Amino acid sequence: MPDPVQDAATPPAPAKPAPARAAGSITMHDVARRAGVSLKSVSRVINREPHVSDKLRTKVEQAIAELDYVPDTAARSLAGARSFIISVLFDNPSPNYTMKLQAGAYRACVDHQYHLRIDRIDSARPDAEIVAELAALLRNGRCDGFVLTPPLADIPVVLDFLQAQGVRHVRVAPENPSAQAPGVGMDDTGAGAAVARLLWRAGHRRFGVITGPANHGAAARRRLGFLAALAELGHRGHVAEANGGFAFEGGIRAGAQLLASQPRPTAIFATNDDSAAGALVACAQAGLTVPQDISLCGFDDSWVARSVWPYLTTVYQPIEEMGYAAATLLMDRDGSDAPPLRQMPYRLVERDSIAPPPHEI
Amino acid sequence: MPDPVQDAATPPAPAKPAPARAAGSITMHDVARRAGVSLKSVSRVINREPHVSDKLRTKVEQAIAELDYVPDTAARSLAGARSFIISVLFDNPSPNYTMKLQAGAYRACVDHQYHLRIDRIDSARPDAEIVAELAALLRNGRCDGFVLTPPLADIPVVLDFLQAQGVRHVRVAPENPSAQAPGVGMDDTGAGAAVARLLWRAGHRRFGVITGPANHGAAARRRLGFLAALAELGHRGHVAEANGGFAFEGGIRAGAQLLASQPRPTAIFATNDDSAAGALVACAQAGLTVPQDISLCGFDDSWVARSVWPYLTTVYQPIEEMGYAAATLLMDRDGSDAPPLRQMPYRLVERDSIAPPPHEI
DNA sequence: GCGACAATTGACAACGCTGACAAGTGCAGG
DNA sequence: CCTGCACTTGTCAGCGTTGTCAATTGTCGC
Incomplete structure (x- = not known):
């Protein structure tokens, strides 16, 4: 129940005045006086408004620096249009x-x-x-x-x-x-393609993809980029696919599924790290060692990529x-x-x- | 370089006035008028100040509810001592x-x-x-x-x-x-003890502990609680210990170390989940299956506890x-x-x- | 029923800054 | 030298709330 006036049931105790504002903190007035200009001029400089002479700007900036002035957000927000x-x-x-x-x-x-x-x-x-x-x-x-x-x-x-x-x-x-x-x-598409090229260069020719949630566009693009790059590199065979739902457990299932497909892939691209970690488990359960027996690539460079063994090769997303x-x-x-x-x-x-x-x- | 006046090198473009404040937003004035009281009285009610009659409070609270009034943080902060x-x-x-x-x-x-x-x-x-x-x-x-x-x-x-x-x-x-x-x-000590009791009840009698960073007090308490509870339960043997530094890789090393100790523990308590995940890897590398061959307990109930196989039994920390x-x-x-x-x-x-x-x- | 005192309520000036607008300043052209 | 215009700079009234202090009410003892 959104109560604008705090929760009426539990009176949070009468607030004792506290030192929120550093006493005697310096304000725009101080800066203006020091620079020998008007209040508004200081404001102009701070807000980078046009029509300010270099000379004035310099004076003000110097005063600001000397006084170590920091504008008060609350006041700016109250007076102006921005809330900061x-x-x-x-x-x-x-x-x-x-x-x-x-x-x-x-x-x-x-x-x-x-x-x-x-x-x-x-x-x-x-x-x-x-x-x-x-x-x-x-x-x-x-x-x-x-x-x-x-x-x-x-x-x-x-x-x-x-x-x-x-x-x-x-x-x-x-x-x-x-x-x-x-x-x-x-560029998820490009990243997917990059994974394809990496795997291809390593010598792989039989691939599997662990896809993401159906409505997740980025996952779809990663897959598409991967598939397209493969085709461009000359790959003609079938690429096995299984949905891992971007989750660890889903990755286990999808990994097992891929491992059971014929011919068995030698490289699997999981469209996120969680499902890749799951695939890793599936490999272990199938008695396969990563990367000797089978290669695996994740996506995201998330925390889990370094919480599993071996550490996951993955795509760093600049989140x-x-x-x-x-x-x-x-x-x-x-x-x-x-x-x-x-x-x-x-x-x-x-x-x-x-x-x-x-x-x- | 902390520049109070934004970065002088890259002028962030003159700000065009934007709709920060919902135009015509209702204020304390509106509430005061509606309730037929003074501004200050509204303020008193909002801040739960003493010396407010029930009658007045009721009137004001009703007006606030009717108008759907929300106090303006910027103004409160500017005028008062709190910054919110x-x-x-x-x-x-x-x-x-x-x-x-x-x-x-x-x-x-x-x-x-x-x-x-x-x-x-x-x-x-x-x-x-x-x-x-x-x-x-x-x-x-x-x-x-x-x-x-x-x-x-x-x-x-x-x-x-x-x-x-x-x-x-x-x-x-x-x-x-x-x-x-x-x-x-x-209560890290108590939690450590709880882990000890859990392992003891499962039938374990030979234990190993993966400790945390030396300066990490909570890790020390978990260990101490674990050890003390063990002693209290009647355990007399040696408890093997190795430092995992709260990290995955450290957990691998510490796990391997513990596995090499004689007699080999049948249960390992890692004082955090990351090192537990590492220990899991060490077990796998040693050809041991968790939990059939060896039991493992983590601490934190962090994300990794469900990113490894088997899922880690651990202690949920109410972070x-x-x-x-x-x-x-x-x-x-x-x-x-x-x-x-x-x-x-x-x-x-x-x-x-x-x-x-x-x-x- | 009266004064003293406490509890309650209100008026009003800040708080630090910006927006609107007015006032000055300098320069080109007449 | 003056007018007009563009460019600069300044003045001033709020923004919505709280703190201070004064005014109003209610209560109690005698």
């Missing part, structure tokens, strides 16, 4: 992903003197409820924009609502980049960079430079789970 | 731990109409630098208090500085609870609850109810890595 808060809206249950994204967004906020808020919305609920939640969020504490993480970045009702409300938002790894809101993502870029996009608003999708570079992380295929017997 | 922001200060590289703690703190903030800030400090640096960082944090954006996560919660210079500055703080899993700052933690409790302690300041340490309950999570010992041959 952006929010990362997430639903992704993966702590690894969320944490990294958030870390990147946080860095961006620090760089821009913003605060980062975290909000969660359950994307599985009916549209109407999602909108209601969103509206509550908006009312409850204003913010200058949202970083939308998947799958939130692809829910039409979310996008439409935000647009209708005129709230800025950036989509992370959007399924269908559009001009309406900028997005940051990575933190995406968080940084998305947050920056939100704050560096000059209003119009919105490329539909900015792609961050992925990177192959070669560890120990890939080797040349065993000799045929 | 608390910060989780962390250095713990484990995304799992940090994420959970943060999630708990976040929930608490939502419940109290606060914002959560995240700050990071490198605890490995010299004391002087740590203090400088802390001071910068304090100056840069005020907040009403810090949640100190380990190992930050045990650095004397951090504690002293915060106390000297009069900034409230709560310690999470503190090494030496003191009356100076409240702490929340868990999120600790985050919630710590944040709540910061916000429910009535100034004096500070128990040195509030212990949150742990829970044994029995999964698949423990079984009765194999028959002697």
Whole structure:
């Protein structure tokens, strides 16, 4: 029950005045006096407004530096149009992903003197409820924009609502980049292709793919890129596939399935690390040693990639960079430079789970 | 280079006015008018100040409910002593731990109409630098208090500085609870003992322990609790020990070491999940099947506990609850109810890595 | 029923900053 | 030298809330 006035049931005790504001903290007045200019001029310099002479700017910046002045966010927010808060809206249950994204967004906020808020919305609920939640969020504490993480970045009702409300938002790894809101993502297709080339170069010719959730676009692109690159490299045979649902247990099942297919693959590409870890177990259960008997490649370079043996060769997804870029996009608003999708570079992380295929017997 | 006035090198483009404040949003004035009382009375009700008659309170609360009023944080912070922001200060590289703690703190903030800030400090640096960082944090954006996560919660210079500055703080899993700052933690000793009893009941009589980093107090307590309970249960033999450093790779080495000791343990207690996962690998490399040939118990119930096969039996650490409790302690300041340490309950999570010992041959 | 005292309520000035608008300044062209 | 215009700089009134202090009410003892 959202009670705007705290929870009436448990009076949180009368607040004793506390030292929130450093007493006698220096303000814009001090800077203005020191620089011998007006208040507004200091404000102009701080906000990089146009029509400020170099001389004045220099004077003010020097005074700011000398006094070690830091503008008060609360006052700026109260007086102006900005709140100096952006929010990362997430639903992704993966702590690894969320944490990294958030870390990147946080860095961006620090760089821009913003605060980062975290909000969660359950994307599985009916549209109407999602909108209601969103509206509550908006009312409850204003913010200058949202970083939308998947799958939130692809829910039409979310996008439409935000647009209708005129709230800025950036989509992370959007399924269908559009001009309406900028997005940051990575080239999943290219990364899938890179995995294919890596495996091919190692000498593999019989492949298996562990696919992801049906509605997960990135997983589909990784698979497609992999398959396309294989075809381009001259591969003609059948590629076995099994769905691992991006989960450990699903990876075990899918791995076992792939191992049972004829002819048995010598290399398996799992479209995320969790399912790759599961596949690793399946291999062990089948009496196969990775990478001597069979090679395995994951995707994400998540925590689990180094919590299994052998360490997983995988694709580093620049999640933190995406968080940084998305947050920056939100704050560096000059209003119009919105490329539909900015792609961050992925990177192959070669560890120990890939080797040349065993000799045929 | 911390530049208070954004980065001079890359002008973030002149900010175009944006819709931060929902236009025509309702304020305290509206509530006051509707309830037919003064502004200050509304303020009193909202802040649960004393000396408010029930009649007035009822009137105001009704008006608030009818108007769906939400106080403006920026204005409150500007006018009053509180900033309505608390910060989780962390250095713990484990995304799992940090994420959970943060999630708990976040929930608490939502419940109290606060914002959560995240700050990071490198605890490995010299004391002087740590203090400088802390001071910068304090100056840069005020907040009403810090949640100190380990190992930050045990650095004397951090504690002293915060106390000297009069900034409230709560310690999470503190090494030496003191009356100076409240702490929340868990009973590591008791949890270690619980593991011992579980293994003993399963029939094990030869044990090994994978210890944690030397300076990690919780790891030491887990070990001690385990050992003490064993002694109490009547165990007299030697308990093999090896240091796993709380890491996967360290766990592999420590596991191998333990497996080589004579007589070989039939059950191993790893003081965290990562090293337990490593031990699992060591067992596999030694040709031992878990849990048929050897039992293994982890600690933390972290993500990896379900990313290995078999799933690890482990101890659930109420990290999120600790985050919630710590944040709540910061916000429910009535100034004096500070128990040195509030212990949150742990829970044994029995999964698949423990079984009765194999028959002697 | 009166004064003293406590409990309750209200008026009003900050809090630190920005937006709108006014005022100055310098330069080209007449 | 003056006018007009573009560029700079300054003045001032809030933004929505809380702290201070004064004003109003209610209560109690005698």
